[in-house]
Amino acid sequence: xxxxxxVAKRAGVAVCTVSRVLNNSAYVAPETKERIEKAMEELNYIxxxxxxxxxxxxxxxxxxxxxxIKHPFFSSLANHIEQxxxxxxxxxxxxxxxxxxxxxxxxxxFFESNMVDGVIMAVSNIEKEYYENFNKPIIxxxxxxxxxxxxxxxxxxxxxxxxxxxxINNHCKYVxxxxxxGMVNDVISYQGHLELxxxxxxxxxxxxxxxxxxxxxxxxxxxxxxxxILEYYPEIDGVMCADIPAVAFLNAASSLNKKVxxxxxxxxxxGTYITNMQERKITTxxxxxxxxxxxVVDILIKKINKEPVENINIRIPVxxxxxxxx
Amino acid sequence: xxxxxxVAKRAGVAVCTVSRVLNNSAYVAPETKERIEKAMEELNYIxxxxxxxxxxxxxxxxxxxxxxIKHPFFSSLANHIEQxxxxxxxxxxxxxxxxxxxxxxxxxxFFESNMVDGVIMAVSNIEKEYYENFNKPIIxxxxxxxxxxxxxxxxxxxxxxxxxxxxINNHCKYVxxxxxxGMVNDVISYQGHLELxxxxxxxxxxxxxxxxxxxxxxxxxxxxxxxxILEYYPEIDGVMCADIPAVAFLNAASSLNKKVxxxxxxxxxxGTYITNMQERKITTxxxxxxxxxxxVVDILIKKINKEPVENINIRIPVxxxxxxxx
DNA sequence: TTGTACGCGTTATCAA
DNA sequence: TTGATAACGCGTACAA
Numbered sequence: 001x002x003x004x005x006x007v008a009k010r011a012g013v014a015v016c017t018v019s020r021v022l023n024n025s026a027y028v029a030p031e032t033k034e035r036i037e038k039a040m041e042e043l044n045y046i047x048x049x050x051x052x053x054x055x056x057x058x059x060x061x062x063x064x065x066x067x068x069i070k071h072p073f074f075s076s077l078a079n080h081i082e083q084x085x086x087x088x089x090x091x092x093x094x095x096x097x098x099x100x101x102x103x104x105x106x107x108x109x110f111f112e113s114n115m116v117d118g119v120i121m122a123v124s125n126i127e128k129e130y131y132e133n134f135n136k137p138i139i140x141x142x143x144x145x146x147x148x149x150x151x152x153x154x155x156x157x158x159x160x161x162x163x164x165x166x167x168i169n170n171h172c173k174y175v176x177x178x179x180x181x182g183m184v185n186d187v188i189s190y191q192g193h194l195e196l197x198x199x200x201x202x203x204x205x206x207x208x209x210x211x212x213x214x215x216x217x218x219x220x221x222x223x224x225x226x227x228x229i230l231e232y233y234p235e236i237d238g239v240m241c242a243d244i245p246a247v248a249f250l251n252a253a254s255s256l257n258k259k260v261x262x263x264x265x266x267x268x269x270x271g272t273y274i275t276n277m278q279e280r281k282i283t284t285x286x287x288x289x290x291x292x293x294x295x296v297v298d299i300l301i302k303k304i305n306k307e308p309v310e311n312i313n314i315r316i317p318v319x320x321x322x323x324x325x326x
Numbered sequence: 327x328x329x330x331x332x333v334a335k336r337a338g339v340a341v342c343t344v345s346r347v348l349n350n351s352a353y354v355a356p357e358t359k360e361r362i363e364k365a366m367e368e369l370n371y372i373x374x375x376x377x378x379x380x381x382x383x384x385x386x387x388x389x390x391x392x393x394x395i396k397h398p399f400f401s402s403l404a405n406h407i408e409q410x411x412x413x414x415x416x417x418x419x420x421x422x423x424x425x426x427x428x429x430x431x432x433x434x435x436f437f438e439s440n441m442v443d444g445v446i447m448a449v450s451n452i453e454k455e456y457y458e459n460f461n462k463p464i465i466x467x468x469x470x471x472x473x474x475x476x477x478x479x480x481x482x483x484x485x486x487x488x489x490x491x492x493x494i495n496n497h498c499k500y501v502x503x504x505x506x507x508g509m510v511n512d513v514i515s516y517q518g519h520l521e522l523x524x525x526x527x528x529x530x531x532x533x534x535x536x537x538x539x540x541x542x543x544x545x546x547x548x549x550x551x552x553x554x555i556l557e558y559y560p561e562i563d564g565v566m567c568a569d570i571p572a573v574a575f576l577n578a579a580s581s582l583n584k585k586v587x588x589x590x591x592x593x594x595x596x597g598t599y600i601t602n603m604q605e606r607k608i609t610t611x612x613x614x615x616x617x618x619x620x621x622v623v624d625i626l627i628k629k630i631n632k633e634p635v636e637n638i639n640i641r642i643p644v645x646x647x648x649x650x651x652x
Numbered sequence: 653t654t655g656t657a658c659g660c661g662t663t664a665t666c667a668a
Numbered sequence: 669t670t671g672a673t674a675a676c677g678c679g680t681a682c683a684a
Contacts, residue, residue, distance in 0.1 A: 001440075001461070003677060014655045019679055029653060049439040050380045051677035054660050059376060059441075061419070068405060070599070075401035079394060082422050086429070091436070093387070094420040096408055103412070110417070113375040114327075114661090115385075135327070219602045244603070251605045273396070276545045277570070277600070279577045329661060340671045345663060355669060377661035380676050440677090656683075661676105668671080 002043040011039040022047060053114075062300060063093040063111055064120040065104065070217065072243065072272035074122060077141075080293035081120065088301060090117070101125050112136055118300045124187075137303035139296055144186040150303065150312035152296045153188040154287045159318040160195030163240045163267045163285055166326050167200060170265040172238035174206040176229060178245050181211040192269070196240060208233065212245070222248035230256055230264070238265045243274040246282055250325065266325035281323035292316045328369040337365040348373060379440075388626060389419040389437055390446040391430065396543065398569065398598035400448060403467075406619035407446065414627060416443070427451050438462055444626045450513075463629035465622055470512040476629065476638035478622045479514045480613045485644040486521030489566045489593045489611055492652050493526060496591040498564035500532040502555055504571050507537040518595070522566060534559065538571070548574035556582055556590070564591045569600040572608055576651065592651035607649035618642045 004022075008015040013032060020026045021036045028036070039045075053059040062085055066074040082092045093116055097104045104126050111119050111134075118136060124143035131138065131145045139150045167175050175196075183190040197207045210229065226249040230236060239249050246268035253264045260266060260280070268275050271286025295314060302309045330348075334341040339358060346352045347362045354362070365371075379385040388411055392400040408418045419442055423430040430452050437445045437460075444462060450469035457464065457471045465476045493501050501522075509516040523533045536555065552575040556562060565575050572594035579590045586592060586606070594601050597612025621640060628635045 004679095005677080015677090016656085016679075017654060020654090023679080025679080027653070032654085046435065046438045048380075048677050049436075049441040050376060050385060051440070051660090052679080053441075054374075054376045054380050054662095054676090055678050055680090057660075061441075069395070069408065070398070070401050070405040072396075072398070072401075075396050075398075078420065079396040079422065082395065082420055083424060086422075091441075092420050094404065094408055094418050096405070096412075098409060109372065110375070112372045114377070115375040115379075115387075115417075217599060219599065247603055254605060273543060273545065274603070277573055277603075279580060331661075341661090342663075342672080343670060346670090349663080351663080353669070358669080374661050377676090378663080380660090380678095381662045381664085383676070654684085656681105658679105658681090660678090663675090665674085666672090668669100 002045045003048070004045070007036065007039045007043055007045050010043060011036045057114070058117055058304075059115050060089065061091045061093050061116045062118045062120065062297075063095055063107075063116040064122060065095045065097065065107055066122045067097050067099055068217070069094060069096055072274050073270050076272050076289045077122060077293060080290050081297060084294050084297045088297060090297075090301070097123055097125070099125075105130065108134065118304045120296055120300065137300055139300050139303075141296070142188050144188065147313075150299050150309065150314075151188070152292065152299065152314045152316065154292065154318050155315040156189045156192030156318070157195045157315075159269065159285045160192035161199060162318070162320045163192075163269070164196045164199035164203075166267055166283065166320070167205065167238045167240075167265060168203050170238065170261060170326050172205060172265055174208070174233070174235045175200055175238035175240065176208045176210060176233070176236050177239065178210050178212050178241035181213055183211075205238075206235075208236070217244075219244065219248060223251055226252035227255065230258065237263060238267075240267045240269060243268045243270045243272050243282075243284070246325075247274060247278060250278060250280070250282065261324070261326045268325075271319070271321065275323070280325060283323040283326040284321045286319045286321050288316055288319065328371045329374070330371070333362065333365045333369055333371050336369060337362045383440070384443055384630075385441050386415065387417045387419050387442045388444045388446065388623075389421055389433075389442040390448060391421045391423060391433055392448045393423050393425055394543070395420060395422055398600050399596055402598050402615045403448060403619060406615050407623060410620050410623045414623060416623075416627070423449050423451070425451075431456065434460065444630045446622055446626065463626055465626050465629075467622070468514050470514065473639075476625050476635065476640075477514070478618065478625065478640045478642065480618065480644050481641040482515045482518030482644070483521045483641075485595065485611045486518035487525060488644070488646045489518075489595070490522045490525035490529075492593055492609065492646070493531065493564045493566075493591060494529050496564065496587060496652050498531060498591055500534070500559070500561045501526055501564035501566065502534045502536060502559070502562050503565065504536050504538050504567035507539055509537075531564075532561075534562070543570075545570065545574060549578055552578035553581060556584065563589060564593075566593045566595060569594045569596045569598050569608075569610070572651075573600060573604060576604060576606065576608065587650070587652045594651075597645070597647065601649070606651060609649035609652040610647045612645040612647050614642055614645065 004018050008018045020028050095107045119138045122141045179193045200207050222245045253260050258264050268282045268284045271284045275282045275284045330341050330344050334344045346354050411418050421433045445464045448467045505519045526533050548571045579586050584590050594608045594610045597610045601608045601610045
């Protein structure tokens, strides 16, 4: 692990000259430059990013906080964000709460310690004060805090409308929809559910909301839930929920000899690769992960560079994709 | 963003005293301590981890390099690694190559810059020299470099044997297996395929190896491939492959009216949550992600702390899980 | 065109 | 029990 000083000594120049070559920050005589580059080569010199970061007050790292990276939604998101950050010269720190609010708080505290330049919050289960008092660039992905904190989120209201329309087209009479437990108005994705209910009610279609625990990964649990719901409310002929439970409903319907879409119309919400991995293509409200991720990163980097950002409250369009389940 | 100096000034003490309180590194008079803690509170002081890292020559960050975090295999892995690192006080930097060797090289170079303390290589597509000359603690997850570089990997040889046994029990005559293209002997997972072939041949069962491009995510592509294979080689009555193509084979068999497992026995390899998400439970050779991850992290941290490590060439057992597809 | 000196925020050593 | 000082590695005024 050689330092800039050793390089300077070997090349017979002062450290600052090496630094200049390194950063192209000033003119250096060609022969001097060559000598320095040779020395760097020989010593296998690699700049200490920690020291650089300390000087520049910038680590070159952006953190993302998710509930769980295993979930296809968050791994898709993280995937695109990392890709784009790489292009922009940033690294990604991956942090997960695993549903533990204490962990969320601990990470939030760590984020203020100069090790990261900005934070992407794909989860938000603690009090608003934590976000309000956070003094670093931050972007929320599904939670409205106040008008100063950027919020980038899919246009769930339209998503809810598109789903409702599809149920209407399918002549459904009773639609169940699953949403995360503890959803409040400031959670934007909840607006999709509200819009779904509103429009269905306008069309005299009954609805039932079922709350499920965040981030569940227990597919069999979902399948049991689906089965229970379908057995307990046999009149149900439509369901909207996230990709994974949608698959569970598809399976449960098959077990119960319910025909899809005739007896049960299914609309999956999110559009991760899961929805393609079935024998039948599931009708889906798709979020645009790539566009979403780029928008998030662009805004965050602008914030980090203290550049002005026109719009900090953004809705990314969703895309309706017709499948065989409606 | 207040510094330790400001805290010291506010509390009317020297910086080193504040540092002592911060790290509990020496005795400080109770009243002094209280004064300092009050000052820290008032200024909302948070230590600068960048500066700390610079002094300690340690960033508290471990990097993982994967081909793609979207893939359930790598997201499962990253999930468990992050969980365990959190317990150990480390953060995780998530880096992906997206199949680009230049990106792998670029990241490898960055890793040597003091911003990370160690590296977990879940991908390895560049020349051995890069790993041999890498001067930081590193762990390979599927690639043998030399006897000095730790290697933690599932016991794929046993995995291949278990799969072979299952095909034998199913009286298969012709088994196809899919593996990544460009697999060489030093790629440990390839040994599973070799063992599978060896045992099947011993039992007079024909085999066919099909190479697929790394990390493909195109499920429809897999499905077409599966269908093509099954149509082109109608005698095939067994298949071993990763979880996702296994699902594709399950679907393709259904499309072709082949009965599973009578006409086609399917063994999935890996055991991510994907294998549970089907109507039929797929027979699976499961990797133990949690155990695997803990082992990796434990060894890496020991290496970082320059503690001796008894065994740096480890095989984590795989688990055979019988499903409905054999 | 190149070099000197200082600061970034910590911690550890030594001294008092 | 506490304080002054050096050091970690780099980048930038400022000076030469």
